[in-house]
Amino acid sequence: xxxxxxxxxxxxxxxxxxxxxxxxxxxxxxxxxxxxxxxxxxxxxxxxxxxxxxxxxxxxxxxxxxxxxxxxxxxxxxxxxxxxxxxxxxxxxxxxxxxxxxxxxxxxxxxxxxxxxxxxxxxxxxxxxxxxxxxxxxxxxxxxxxxxxxxxxxxxxxxxxxxxxxxxxxxxxxxxxxxxxxxxxxxxxxxxxxxxxxxxxxxxxxxxxxxxxxxxxxxxxxxxxxxxxxxxxxxxxxxxxxxxxxxxxxxxxxxxxxxxxxxxxxxxxxxxxxxxxxxxxxxxxxxxxxxxxxxxxxxxxxxxxxxxxxxxxxxxxxxxxxxxxxxxxxxxxxxxxxxxxxxxxxxxxxxxxxxxxxxxxxxxxxxxxxxxxxxxxxxxxxxxxxxxxxxxxxxxxxxxxxxxxxxxxxxxxxxxxxxxxxxxxxxxxxxxxxxxxxxxxx
Amino acid sequence: xxxxxxxxxxxxxxxxxxxxxxxxxxxxxxxxxxxxxxxxxxxxxxxxxxxxxxxxxxxxxxxxxxxxxxxxxxxxxxxxxxxxxxxxxxxxxxxxxxxxxxxxxxxxxxxxxxxxxxxxxxxxxxxxxxxxxxxxxxxxxxxxxxxxxxxxxxxxxxxxxxxxxxxxxxxxxxxxxxxxxxxxxxxxxxxxxxxxxxxxxxxxxxxxxxxxxxxxxxxxxxxxxxxxxxxxxxxxxxxxxxxxxxxxxxxxx
Numbered sequence: 001x002x003x004x005x006x007x008x009x010x011x012x013x014x015x016x017x018x019x020x021x022x023x024x025x026x027x028x029x030x031x032x033x034x035x036x037x038x039x040x041x042x043x044x045x046x047x048x049x050x051x052x053x054x055x056x057x058x059x060x061x062x063x064x065x066x067x068x069x070x071x072x073x074x075x076x077x078x079x080x081x082x083x084x085x086x087x088x089x090x091x092x093x094x095x096x097x098x099x100x101x102x103x104x105x106x107x108x109x110x111x112x113x114x115x116x117x118x119x120x121x122x123x124x125x126x127x128x129x130x131x132x133x134x135x136x137x138x139x140x141x142x143x144x145x146x147x148x149x150x151x152x153x154x155x156x157x158x159x160x161x162x163x164x165x166x167x168x169x170x171x172x173x174x175x176x177x178x179x180x181x182x183x184x185x186x187x188x189x190x191x192x193x194x195x196x197x198x199x200x201x202x203x204x205x206x207x208x209x210x211x212x213x214x215x216x217x218x219x220x221x222x223x224x225x226x227x228x229x230x231x232x233x234x235x236x237x238x239x240x241x242x243x244x245x246x247x248x249x250x251x252x253x254x255x256x257x258x259x260x261x262x263x264x265x266x267x268x269x270x271x272x273x274x275x276x277x278x279x280x281x282x283x284x285x286x287x288x289x290x291x292x293x294x295x296x297x298x299x300x301x302x303x304x305x306x307x308x309x310x311x312x313x314x315x316x317x318x319x320x321x322x323x324x325x326x327x328x329x330x331x332x333x334x335x336x337x338x339x340x341x342x343x344x345x346x347x348x349x350x351x352x353x354x355x356x357x358x359x360x361x362x363x364x365x366x367x368x369x370x371x372x373x374x375x376x377x378x379x380x381x382x383x384x385x386x387x388x389x390x391x392x393x394x395x396x397x398x399x400x401x402x403x404x405x406x407x408x409x410x411x412x413x414x415x416x417x418x419x420x421x422x423x424x425x426x427x428x429x430x431x432x433x434x435x436x437x438x439x440x441x442x
Numbered sequence: 443x444x445x446x447x448x449x450x451x452x453x454x455x456x457x458x459x460x461x462x463x464x465x466x467x468x469x470x471x472x473x474x475x476x477x478x479x480x481x482x483x484x485x486x487x488x489x490x491x492x493x494x495x496x497x498x499x500x501x502x503x504x505x506x507x508x509x510x511x512x513x514x515x516x517x518x519x520x521x522x523x524x525x526x527x528x529x530x531x532x533x534x535x536x537x538x539x540x541x542x543x544x545x546x547x548x549x550x551x552x553x554x555x556x557x558x559x560x561x562x563x564x565x566x567x568x569x570x571x572x573x574x575x576x577x578x579x580x581x582x583x584x585x586x587x588x589x590x591x592x593x594x595x596x597x598x599x600x601x602x603x604x605x606x607x608x609x610x611x612x613x614x615x616x617x618x619x620x621x622x623x624x625x626x627x628x629x630x631x632x633x634x635x636x637x638x639x640x641x642x643x644x645x646x647x648x649x650x651x652x653x654x655x656x657x658x659x660x661x662x663x664x665x666x667x668x669x670x671x672x673x674x675x676x677x678x679x680x681x682x683x684x685x686x687x688x689x690x691x692x693x694x695x
Contacts, residue, residue, distance in 0.1 A: 020639065
């Protein structure tokens with residue numbers, strides 16, 4: 001069936017031949033026709049990693065059954081189309097949580113592996129792929145392979161963060177972590193310069209599992225922001241007052257029912273919004289409690305929030321720069337954004353720790369990552385990105401493919417040089433995406 | 443629900459039925475929950491049973507592959523199920539969406555479509571009704587369709603079969619009105635399932651199977667006589683049912 005499909009950034013909507021995969025047993029037969037194709041889960045990737053205009057999309061979403069869960073070890077086996085939300089809705093009440101989740105839980109397990117997603121606790125738990133103990137992958141030549149760190153270990157490593165290009169994951173086994181409650185103890189710390197941010201980040205790493213900060217990207221070199229750090233906690237350690245404070249529980253669901261003709265994020269709205277957001281949170285400074293859903297996934301409560309950027313859609317620009325060059329590179333980027341007069345209110349700054357990468361093309365590096373949303377304003381936005389690309393490349397950094405719709409192939413090749421050569425041997429020749437053609441030539 | 447709940451699902455691998463089962467598994471907590479899953483494909487039923495046991499460790503499933511067409515086979519299947527314990531809920535959910543054009547050209551296809559969407563569900567319900575009336579408890583939920591509310595040229599073979607289900611459920615409700623056995627007639631609108639994949643291609647807006655299942659599960663627990671899922675179809679079908687023929691006949695639906 002031909003359907004128009006866009007990714008989360010809504011930059012373009014092209015017809016795709018959509019082939020729903022019914023279950024993991026019949027998957028391998030379903031992917032041998034209409035080649036080349038690419039897996040498509042929840043479509044929450046911002047750019048073109050999950051798109052294949054005029055070609056085939058293997059829709060994994062209906063392949064969403066649990067297979068088994070071991071209450072003793074916390075190992076979950078499930079089909080690849082299960083969402084992180086489905087896992088946590090079912091298992092958090094039983095004291096188990098995913099060790100790593102990104103800022104949305106509305107993504108599939110297959111997508112989490114293919115993009116080797118990370119969360120606010122990278123310095124403690126690393127990436128999603130580190131907690132995947134094994135998976136089964138189907139290839140378009142009709143083979144099905146069970147992969148783990150001992151068996152087909154090289155394909156295992158290529159598939160984690162492999163952008164869906166090594167095959168279609170049918171089932172996966174994930175090790176969950178124990179939690180005492182769905183609650184986190186959070187500490188909110190306002191800061192007023194990048195130096196403050198980096199010193200807060202360094203000091204927080206040993207005592208806090210989750211660290212992240214929102215920054216006001218319009219304030220230039222004197223960057224102000226809100227540093228948020230948190231630990232899992234038990235309900236007994238929280239006071240009644242903390243548990244019942246407004247905003248602690250999950251907020252009620254909101255919806256963005258229509259796409260406005262122009263982006264609601266614009267010069268007029270951004271400055272007052274950022275100021276208000278900063279002062280609102282600065283007033284909340286200190287210790288409080290947060291339910292995991294409102295702490296990890298605040299935007300999941302606003303259905304279709306991506307529509308607020310208007311009909312032309314938006315880009316997310318997420319880079320990582322190595323520790324040594326991080327401080328000046330981030331300052332340069334913020335200056336470039338302020339000079340361009342464009343900005344984003346979802347500006348997130350976070351440090352990554354030194355860890356062996358789970359996948360050949362995994363994104364994180366020891367250093368700092370900056371993520372920003374920009375409404376699509378055509379050439380003007382492109383010019384800003386070209387400037388940011390220069391800063392990132394010079395600093396020895398790279399961009400996150402899960403968010404990308406436009407980086408030059410050269411930048412990808414340089415950023416991912418260490419794993420790319422080895423990766424190409426594991427590609428499935430029957431699989432191709434808009435992104436793979438753009439960045440890898442096929 | 444009580445301490446031990448027994449739920450029988452006929453056509454358990456249909457997408458709507460599977461999602462109803464997931465929601466029942468999710469809400470039953472740690473009480474004992476027994477599913478009887480009846481379908482045609484053993485592998486699919488096994489996968490669904492495995493999924494339900496993760497969602498609720500207290501849930502067990504009995505899997506049955508059965509003949510859906512012969513009356514004697516249906517009577518025997520139902521007698522066996524009831525012998526294993528009186529069901530609290532019976533959900534009759536099987537069906538196919540036939541191609542109307544092909545049914546017009548080939549009477550065998552039309553007959554099969556009538557059989558599986560109309561006669562078969564009604565016979566299952568009739569078989570359970572006798573047993574449940576005898577013990578005077580339980581809920582029989584039958585999936586009909588909004589298509590059964592008024593015949594339309596685009597799918598009246600299916601619509602006629604579902605119309606049979608509607609009229610049957612009405613009669614059974616009348617018969618059991620003084621008893622504790624509830625009969626729930628469910629009329630889903632077009633739902634995003636493998637059965638309706640071709641409608642989606644034509645740009646139809648389909649309700650999510652999760653939301654339809656939630657409406658059904660709520661309707662079953664309340665024992666509502668008629669449940670439109672989503673609820674807006676009650677209004678839409680009321681209008682369509684009452685359109686004068688000269689207007690209706692001009693519509694391309």
